[in-house]
Structures are given as C-alpha cells and as structure tokens.
Amino acid sequence: MSRIELRGVGKRFGATPVLSAIDLSIAAAEFCVFVGPSGCGKSTLLRLLAGLEDPSEGEIEIDGLLVNALPPARRNVAMVFQSYALYPHMTVHQNMVFGLQHRQLPAGEVTRRIAEAVRILQLDGLLQRRPKELSGGQRQRVAIARAIVRQPKVFLFDEPLSNLDAALRVQTRLEIARLHRTLGSASMVYVTHDQVEAMTLADRIVLLQPLAGCTDAPSVAQAGPPLDLYHHPANRFVAGFIGSPAMNFVTATVRSTRDDRVRLDAQSMACEARVSAQGLTPGEPVTLGIRPEHVLLGQGPHRARVSHVERLGELSHVYLDLPGATMPLLAKSTRDDIAVDDLLAFGLPASAAHLFRADGVAQPRIGSPERAAGR
Template identity: 60%
Template sequence: MSEIRLTGLQKKFGATPVLSDVDLCVEAGEFCVFIGPSGCGKSTLLRLVAGLEEPCAGDISIDGRRVNELPPAKRDIAMVFQSYALYPHMTVYENMAFGLRHLRLPKDELARRVHAASQALHLGELLERRPAALSGGQRQRVAIGRAIVRKPKVFLFDEPLSNLDASLRVKTRVEIARLHRNLNSASMIYVTHDQVEAMTLADKIVLLRPLEGRSGVASVAQVGSPLDLYHRPANQFVAGFIGSPSMNFIPATFVGADASVVRVSARGIGLDANVCADDLVIGEDVTLGVRPEHIRMGGGQLSGEVVHVEQMGEHTYVYLDTKLSAHPLVAKTAPGYIHIGQRLPFALAPDALHLFHRDGRAATRAVHEQGAGSLALA
C-alpha cells in the first residue's frame, strides 16, 4: 500500500497561478476524491501527481519517495482518463494486454492478469470484441481493466464517468466501488464534478475552491469524510457546495448567547442556534444555514408561501417564500399534494442550524449524535 503526500504544492501556467500551497496526505489504500467548481484545479492537481505536469514549488511523495523529477512511467501509477482512449483495431483482450507486453511478462502471466481483470469487471464474454461493438460503459470498464492489469501502487481517475448516461454512471460507479474493496492495497485518487460520485465513493473528500481576490488561484477548502463535509462544513463555501439542493442560507444579526444557544435576528424574527458563541460580537452580521431535510414542515411558528414544487416520487422539494430571506427556502418533505400559493407552517430546530461568521468561518455546532439522546459539540 502506498501513501501519497503533497507538501506546499504550487502550480502556475506561465505567470498565472492556479494552485496555492496544497498540503495533503492520501493514506495507503484510501479512496480520495477531488471535487470542486469547474476550473478550480482538480484535474491539474491529479496531473501533478501523475507526472503529466511539473509543480512550480513543493514536493510530491509516493510511498515515501519524492517523485517530483520522475516521469509518469517511473511512478508506478495507472491513470484512467475521461476519454476511453482504446485502440479501435484491437480487441478488448489486446487493449488490456497492450501495456503489459512492454513489461515482457510471460504469456501465461499476461493471460492470467487480463482474465482476472475481465472477470472483476464483468468483461469475460467481451474479450474478443472490438471497441466499436461495445457500449460506453463497457468501453470505460475496458479502460479501467487496462489500468488494473498493471497492478500499480496508485490508481488515478480523471472524471471517468462524465461521458456516460445517468444509468451507466450508476452501474459503473458501483463497479469502481467494488473494485476498490477488492484492491484494498491500492490507493485511489478520483476527480469528479459529481457530488453523488464523491459522496458514495470516497473515504476522503478534498474540496477545492478558488481563492477570492486571486482570480484562478485554488486552494483546499476542506478535507474530510463525506459525512464530515456534509454535517460539519468548515465554512460557508463548503456548506453551499456539498448537498443537492444546497443548504439554505439566511442573513441574520447576532444579538446574544446563553450557554450553547446563540440568538440571532433575521429580518426582525428571532431564531436560536445551538452553536458556540466564541468570537461573536453583538451586532455582528452572520449567516444561518439549514439543510432542506432539517426544515420541519407541518408545524411551528414560522410559515411560508409555496412558490415552486418538485415532486421526486419518494419525497418532495417545496420552495417557500418567507419573511426570513429574500430567496425562497427549500424544504424536503414527504410526498403529497402541495400546490403553489399554499401557505405552510414550518419550524427551524436550534440543533439543526449552522452559523457562519462574516468571513465565512463556521461556528462550532452542538448537534445530535446518531442514536444519542443528548447534544454533543461537533
């Protein structure tokens, strides 16, 4: 198993900086996903690890060895690109075996590796077909198989599912997750813009963001498990990026605190949030955040007029025009007949609310731990 460590990594294209002071450790055997807005440097960071780009500063280490000057072929990595890049005149077997032939492996070992990879990816019946006779999902699995047979220390995936339709993305995503469990000795870095892929595949998510005031420069917004980023975002950017629909934000003013309860005023309406009041100043502008599923519909002192409804089958998203914010609040509720113009009551539970400082930092929350009956700081 191979640890990947990035220290003080910086990258410029000409005079234009694109990545700034990236420090990151991908543990041995870990599935790490890079995600962020378009153009934030996800693929550039992956290409730096692969050796396809050279850093302007900082170090890249794989398995404890500095690899900055090593070419891609010497880093013991395998990369799966967004484009399948299969040889159209070769069969599936020949495409998967092509890279191994340069290693001068014995024929029986070569055949064993290809057949093992084809079975793992359900390609056993397709080995004699050419790429033109395969579906998009099958072609992508061949590209993944071509990487598997090399038995690298590190797998790198650059948006491998973006060319597939929704159904194939789900199926191939499951195959990649199963592959990681079966190849638990290999570390994997996966770049995607799809939050569902990030949340369902990752052991660790690295969320990148452009730095305000430095156009084009990106840095790490937060590193953690999928549920860490979802339930305990480090800042307002993370809170707004992770989750679909995204977190609701309510501008407010801090008016006081008592123990772990912070009191704010949102357009004259008083709200309580179970967060730590450290560093808050009376009169400070803050922002409350609440996930759609944490808005309690059907009761409470607050109400809103329905301006839009999205019926999803198993649940419904209701857009509410309220006095709290200039923008509608999105609430997730049970399926049922809800019509535009209807006024619905709702409540915002103090333990479900996030609070963000003026600079975007998240206040420490007191949240219900899973299965616990008391509040715990998180």
C-alpha cells in the same frame, strides 16, 4: 500499499495560479476523491500526481519516493481517463495486453493478469471486440481493466463517468466501489464534479476551491470523511457545495449569546443556532444555514407562503417565500397535499442550524444535527 504525500504543492500557468499551498496525506489503500467546481484545479492536481504536469512549487511523494522529477512511466500509477483513451484498431484483449508488452513479463503472468481483470470487471465475451463495438459503459470497464493489469500502486480516475448516461453512471459507480474493495491494497484518487459520486465512493473527500486570482489562499477548502463535510462544513463555500439540493442561507444578526446557543434575528424571524458562541457579539451580521431536509414543515413558530412545489415521487421540494429574502427557503417533504399559495407553518431546529461569520468561517456546532421527522 502506497501512501501519497503532498507538501506545499502549487501550480501556476504563467502568472495565473491554479493550485496553492496543498498539504495533503492520502493513506495507503484509501479511496480519496477530489471534488470542486469547474476551474478549481482538481484535474490539474491529478495530472501532477500522474507526472503529466510539473508542480510550480512543493513536493510530491508516492510510497516514500519523491517523484517530482520522475516521468509518468516510473511512478507506478495507472490513470483512467474521461475519454476512455482506447486504441480503436485493437481488440479489447490487445488493449489490455499493450501496456504490459514492454515489461517483459512471462506469458503465464500476462495471461493470469488478463484473466483476473476480466473476472473482476465481467468482460467475458468482449475480448475480441473493438472499442466501436462496445457501449460506453463497456469501454470504461475496459479502460479500468487496462489499468488493473498493470497492478499499479495508485489508481488515478479523471471523471471516468461523465460520458455515461444516468443508469450507466450508477452501475459503473458500483463497479468502481466493488473494485476498490476487491483490490484492497491499491490507493485510489478520483476526480469528479459530481458530489453524489464523491459522497458515495470516497473514504475521504478533498474539496478544492477556485483561487480567483489569489496567490496566498489554500486550494483545499476542507478534507475529511464525506459526512464530516456534510454535517460540519468548515465554511460557507463547503456548506453551499456539499449537499443536493444546496443548503439554505438566510441573512441574520446576532441577538444574544451563551456558551452553546446563539439567538438570532433572521429575516424578521427569531430563531436559534446550537453552535459555539465564542467570538460572536450582539449585533454582528452572520448567515444562518440549514439544509432542506432539516426544515420542519407543518410545525413551528414561523409562517410562509408556498411559491413553488417540485414533486419528485418519494418526496417533494417545497419553496417558501420569506419576507425580504432574495431566495426562497427550500424544504423537503413527503407530503403530497402541499400546493402553491398555501400558508404553512415551519420551524428551523437549533440543533440542525449552521452559523457563518461575515468572512464565511463556520462557528463550531454543538452535537449532531437532528433529522426532522414527520415533514
């Protein structure tokens, strides 16, 4: 069981900051996912844990041992790369055995480890094939098996599914989740740009934000269980990144406040947000946020014309034109009778609304969001 600690970790390439002020604890046996937009440093952070890069500042500790000066081979971690990194001239069995040969393990122990990895990842019948004879999903399973046989304290995954097609991504994602449950004691750190992978796999998500040249901004925008980031984003960046399709944002002004409710003027609409009013003043510019699934279609005090409908089978994405808004309001609906140019009633439930101040920080929400019904 290995706990990972990062204290004040930063990384610069020349004068360009990539990571800054990372203070993070990853619990033993936790499945932690680093996610964020391109250029936020998530793969660099994984390489710092692996020892493939050196931090510019801060300390990295694995299982109580400071590893800043330790080479990768002595950190007891195993990394699964995006590109599989299999030896093309070796069979599957030889690829799996290769990493154990320098450890001088008894032959019986090597055989046991190989057999266990083959069982977990269902590689029976593939051991004598070479990588070119395997599908992409099979190659990735071999790469994971090669990591398993090392029995590391920490598994590091660097976007392992990005080269697979959609069906294989789903299948391999399920296999990785099952692997985590099967191994139990090993910590897993997983990098992805795909928030579906992050939401479905993680015990905890660490959302990284690009520094955009700032040296004093922390890289971690928010860390926590997936649904915490979804329902209680710390700021507008988190709210806009987590969730697919993205949260709606509407320019608004505070009309009045009380302890647990804020009344707003939003794009000529009078509405409310059930959030803490602490620190808000009437007339203050804010941003109202609401997720597409929480927009109530067919009921409510507001009216808008449908500009576009995307039919996805089990539901549709309905785009509503708001007066003066640069972006349409997106709602999810199970109705199949909505058409372009329809004038629809809609509501924005106060309990499902988010509110962001001018600096992007979210006002604390009161209670949990109500999932809209009958859309």
